[in-house]
Structure formats: structure tokens, C-alpha cells
Amino acid sequence: xxxxxxxxxxxxxxxxxxxxxxxxxxxxxxxxxxxxxxxxxxxxxxxxxxxxxxxxxxxxxxxxxxxxxxxxxxxxxxxxxxxxxxxxxxxxxxxxxxxxxxxxxxxxxxxxxxxxxxxxxxxxxxxxxxxxxxxxxxxxxxxxxxxxxxxxxxxxxxxxxxxxxxxxxxxxxxxxx
Amino acid sequence: xxxxxxxxxxxxxxxxxxxxxxxxxxxxxxxxxxxxxxxxxxxxxxxxxxxxxxxxxxxxxxxxxxxxxxxxxxxxxxxxxxxxxxxxxxxxxxxxxxxxxxxxxxxxxxxx
Numbered sequence: 001x002x003x004x005x006x007x008x009x010x011x012x013x014x015x016x017x018x019x020x021x022x023x024x025x026x027x028x029x030x031x032x033x034x035x036x037x038x039x040x041x042x043x044x045x046x047x048x049x050x051x052x053x054x055x056x057x058x059x060x061x062x063x064x065x066x067x068x069x070x071x072x073x074x075x076x077x078x079x080x081x082x083x084x085x086x087x088x089x090x091x092x093x094x095x096x097x098x099x100x101x102x103x104x105x106x107x108x109x110x111x112x113x114x115x116x117x118x119x120x121x122x123x124x125x126x127x128x129x130x131x132x133x134x135x136x137x138x139x140x141x142x143x144x145x146x147x148x149x150x151x152x153x154x155x156x157x158x159x160x161x162x163x164x165x166x167x168x169x170x171x172x173x174x175x176x177x
Numbered sequence: 178x179x180x181x182x183x184x185x186x187x188x189x190x191x192x193x194x195x196x197x198x199x200x201x202x203x204x205x206x207x208x209x210x211x212x213x214x215x216x217x218x219x220x221x222x223x224x225x226x227x228x229x230x231x232x233x234x235x236x237x238x239x240x241x242x243x244x245x246x247x248x249x250x251x252x253x254x255x256x257x258x259x260x261x262x263x264x265x266x267x268x269x270x271x272x273x274x275x276x277x278x279x280x281x282x283x284x285x286x287x288x289x
Contacts, residue, residue, distance in 0.1 A: 043203050065209035076269035079211050090267050125209060141207045157207055
């Protein structure tokens with residue numbers, strides 16, 4: 001019976017890998033949200049020259065910001081301070097630990113912390129991996145929440161990713177079994 | 178309301194409208210850092226109005242304009258760290274507003 005359980009696990013894992021390949025690499029569209037309007041494209045892409053593939057997943061609101069969104073809060077505005085040390089402590093208080101890289105990880109979700117000129121004392125933004133297939137979601141200050149490929153937000157108004165955090169998520173990246 | 182207070186209110190209202198318009202700029206709206214919303218002339222002018230403007234600023238805090246937290250701190254010299262409860266290490270801007278409103282109310286009570 002044991003061999004059957006092992007075979008089933010192996011089979012399930014391969015099905016997940018194949019589905020992931022098909023869904024993620026042959027459908028390069030955000031899996032969630034509405035296509036941006038021409039005004040949204042004009043405004044937002046003007047500040048993020050690499051942003052090409054994205055959707056709008058939440059309306060413009062000043063009720064919460066990127067850092068709140070990155071820890072799953074949608075009714076508060078958080079800014080723990082400007083340095084990575086401030087953010088390390090903040091994310092630790094929500095159960096996120098420092099991660100060595102931004103690669104997808106089995107049963108883990110990641111948060112990326114951005115800074116201007118890669119300066120650890122000039123943090124600007126946080127985005128959270130909310131969907132398999134490399135998709136992050138970012139709340140853009142007091143503007144909309146968007147779904148995007150993480151790297152496409154880099155090199156613009158928020159600078160580049162300087163730090164990653166990770167947290168256990170039972171349903172995350174199961175294709176990496 | 179005394180004439181002097183009326184004048185302060187008029188100045189505050191005018192500066193507030195200018196400031197609110199200014200922070201609608203997408204370059205500011207894209208930011209999550211409170212300092213990007215307050216590092217401008219109208220905000221500094223609001224702070225310059227001093228303690229006479231505090232009741233009007235607190236009124237805005239009560240309506241959810243949490244970017245005015247810093248104006249209260251700058252005018253009163255209150256240290257936010259001192260009024261944050263020890264178990265709340267990272268209060269949100271909205272929570273800071275609530276603390277400042279409570280602080281203001283208790284100050285008013287003690288002055289009576």
C-alpha cells in the first residue's frame with residue numbers, strides 16, 4: 001500500500017508542475033484584476049518604465065498603503081520607519097522572516113522591500129507575492145492596488161528590491177513539491 | 178469663536194485646501210511614506226499657525242486626515258513614543274491619530 005501512496009504523491013506533484021508550466025508560461029496575463037484604463041496606464045507606467053504586464057486588483061484609496069497590504073491589512077496605513085532595520089522588526093512582528101532571495105519557495109510566500117538607489121536607509125515600498133507564477137500585488141501608496149511581475153516594478157519610482165521576507169502559506173507554490 | 182480664532186480658522190482652511198490639492202499629485206500619491214505628504218510649503222505653514230490651529234487640526238484627525246499627525250507633534254512638542262502603549266510597537270497612522278485625539282481630550286479636561 002505504501003508504494004501506492006508514494007506513487008500518488010509523485011503523480012500529484014507532476015500534475016501540479018505541468019499545470020503550473022501551462023498556466024504560468026503560456027498565459028502571461030495577471031490571473032486577477034481588471035485591465036488598467038488608459039488614464040491608469042498613463043499615470044502609473046509613467047513612473048515605472050518596466051511595468052508592462054499588470055492589472056488593477058483594488059481601487060484607489062488612502063485607507064491603506066503598500067506596507068499594510070504586504071502584511072494583509074486593508075484598513076490601516078503603516079510606515080514603520082525608513083531603514084531596513086525598522087522593516088525587519090515590523091515584518092517580524094507579523095511573522096515574516098528575512099529570506100535570502102526572492103525565488104519561489106514551496107509553501108512559502110514572499111514580500112519584497114524596495115529602496116531608492118539600493119540605499120537601506122531609503123526604503124520606499126513593499127510588494128507581496130499573492131499568486132503562484134511570479135505574481136506580486138502592490139498597493140501604490142494612496143492609489144490603486146495592482147498585480148504585477150515583481151521585477152517589472154523595479155527600476156522606477158520605488159527603486160529596486162533590497163530585501164525579501166518569507167512566511168509559511170499552506171497553499172503557496174505547491175508545484176515546487 | 179473670537180475674531181482671532183476666526184482668522185486662524187480661515188487661514189487654516191485655506192492652507193488645508195492648498196495642501197490637499199498639492200498631495201493629489203500622483204508623484205506624491207504613489208508614495209507610502211508620510212514624510213512625502215508633509216514635506217511641502219502649505220503643510221509647513223499649517224504648522225506655523227501654532228497652537229491656535231490645534232482644535233482645527235484635531236477636527237481633521239477625527240475625520241481621518243492622519244497625515245496631520247506630525248503637525249500636532251510639531252506644534253505641541255509631544256513625543257509620540259511617550260503616548261504609544263508599550264504593547265503596540267508599530268501603530269498605524271490611524272492609530273497614532275486616535276492616540277493624539279485622546280491626548281488632546283485629556284489635556285483639555287485637565288485645563289478645565
